[in-house]
Amino acid sequence: MLSQKTKYALKALLYLAEQDVDHISKTVEIAEAASIPKKFLEQILLDLKRGHFVGSKQGKFGGYYLLKSKNDITxxxxxxxxxxxxxxxxxxxxxxxxxxxxxxxxxxxxxxxxxxxxxxxxxxxxxxxxxxxxxxx
Amino acid sequence: MLSQKTKYALKALLYLAEQDVDHISKTVEIAEAASIPKKFLEQILLDLKRGHFVGSKQGKFGGYYLLKSKNDITxxxxxxxxxxxxxxxxxxxxxxxxxxxxxxxxxxxxxxxxxxxxxxxxxxxxxxxxxxxxxxx
DNA sequence: TTTAAACTCTACTAATTTTACAGAATTAAT
DNA sequence: ATTAATTCTGTAAAATTAGTAGAGTTTAAA
Structure with missing residues (x-):
């Protein structure tokens, strides 16, 4: 079975994949849309970043976006x-x-x-x- | 991933499958042959019995044996x-x-x-x- | 009928993993 | 400077897993 973490990661990636290209999503935005505890999601997004699946922009107006093509994330x-x-x-x-x-x-x-x-x-x-x-x- | 319990259950079933038909295997015998902690194996065999995969004979000279055909245990x-x-x-x-x-x-x-x-x-x-x-x- | 040797059952415990949460630090835009 | 975001580290509660303990029950045989 998938852990909650994996399930949340997939839901977060799905959310990012549904956004316009170049759109940057804030953690809180993803958390609310996908019903994921925000603080837990922060960790997950960091892990996804370290895995080079997503990229991030820091500071004000920062957030996350898909780094790899959605066709290349299995x-x-x-x-x-x-x-x-x-x-x-x-x-x-x-x-x-x-x-x-x-x-x-x-x-x-x-x-x-x-x-x-x-x-x-x-x-x-x-x-x-x-x-x-x-x-x- | 399989839990230890499932892995032990499979190893125990494999041991039973390798014995002659009508041979009854004692828990301690299976435990030693398959490197499974005896007390843990007792539980596992009970579960396998409740699942109707193995049968048991109680008392002296008792033990376990395959109840289903080895072709029917997946x-x-x-x-x-x-x-x-x-x-x-x-x-x-x-x-x-x-x-x-x-x-x-x-x-x-x-x-x-x-x-x-x-x-x-x-x-x-x-x-x-x-x-x-x-x-x- | 007693004893030995096996399974049966319930409860407990220790370790590990999972699922978060908290808060300070850092970064970047205004 | 201020604000709003990510980043990082540490902590903690809850659940699961792995294994142990010990008393009870059954059966065969002496």
């Missing part, structure tokens, strides 16, 4: 940024690989192969969902 | 039993449906449609992975 990207691995176990993950501490021989693990298959399929599906595809209905 | 089943919904949000779930509290109009929600697509695809993938398919390499 559900997989945002999931990885906030919730981490797509795979069901770290040992089956591409970007968050970690060995299982209780695993004697990874190549012998019956579970791992199946989980890699799942990861490949869900990843493909999640990469197919972009902010753009969500916005256009 | 990753989706076990995920649902221990970790709940396959979908990324409750509002996109079949078996664990719940309305989002912050959602004004569900039919208008841009996120939900995409998440339903994802759920359909991951569910199909997870239903394709059975204990049998995992055991036979």
């Amino acid at each position: 559900l997989a990207d945002i999931h990885r940024l906030f919730d981490g691995a797509i795979a069901l176990l770290p040992c089956a993950s591409l970007n968050f690989y970690e060995r299982c501490s209780d695993c004697v021989d990874e190549s012998e693990c019956l579970l791992r192969h199946g989980l890699i298959t799942i990861r490949e399929e869900t990843l493909k599906a999640m990469q197919g969902i972009t902010i753009a595809s969500l916005v256009k209905k | 990753l989706a089943d076990i995920h649902r039993l221990f970790d709940g919904a396959i979908a990324l949000l409750p509002c996109a779930s079949l078996n664990f449906y719940e309305r989002c509290s912050d959602c004004v109009d569900e039919s208008e929600c841009l996120l939900r449609h995409g998440l339903i697509t994802i759920r359909e695809e991951t569910l199909k993938a997870m239903q394709g992975i059975t204990i049998a398919s995992l055991v036979k390499k």
Whole structure:
């Protein structure tokens, strides 16, 4: 399941994607439109900025805007940024690989192969969902 | 990601699937073979029993055995039993449906449609992975 | 009928993660 | 200077997860 954070991040990105290009959205504006606690959203937008998905303008009349094209922001990207691995176990993950501490021989693990298959399929599906595809209905 | 509980449940089921039919496995035997804390495993096996995936024989020389065919136990089943919904949000779930509290109009929600697509695809993938398919390499 | 060896059940606890909130610092426009 | 915004760090409550404890129940066999 997605965490609230990821869900809020997606809703914020959707809001930004719906604005005119060059429009700069204040945090409070996004928070109200998308029903997100403002202080929590501040953190999320900072994370999105560090992930280079959004840009910001500081100071008075500042705010946030999409940095990447909405076609280039996928559900997989945002999931990885906030919730981490797509795979069901770290040992089956591409970007968050970690060995299982209780695993004697990874190549012998019956579970791992199946989980890699799942990861490949869900990843493909999640990469197919972009902010753009969500916005256009 | 899978919880430890789900991972342990799968490992326990894999162990049971590898035994001869009619063989009854003691909890301690499974725990040692699959590196699972015994007391934790007891709970897990009880849950698997309540889910009708395994059966048990009580008393001396008792233990656990597969109740369903290993072809009929899917990753989706076990995920649902221990970790709940396959979908990324409750509002996109079949078996664990719940309305989002912050959602004004569900039919208008841009996120939900995409998440339903994802759920359909991951569910199909997870239903394709059975204990049998995992055991036979 | 007693004992041993197993499952069954409920409750508890510790650690971790999630979900925020608070407030000071910084930046930029007027 | 002042105002209005982002930025940064730290804190805290709530929920979840992972695991432990211990008493109870069942069954087989001596």
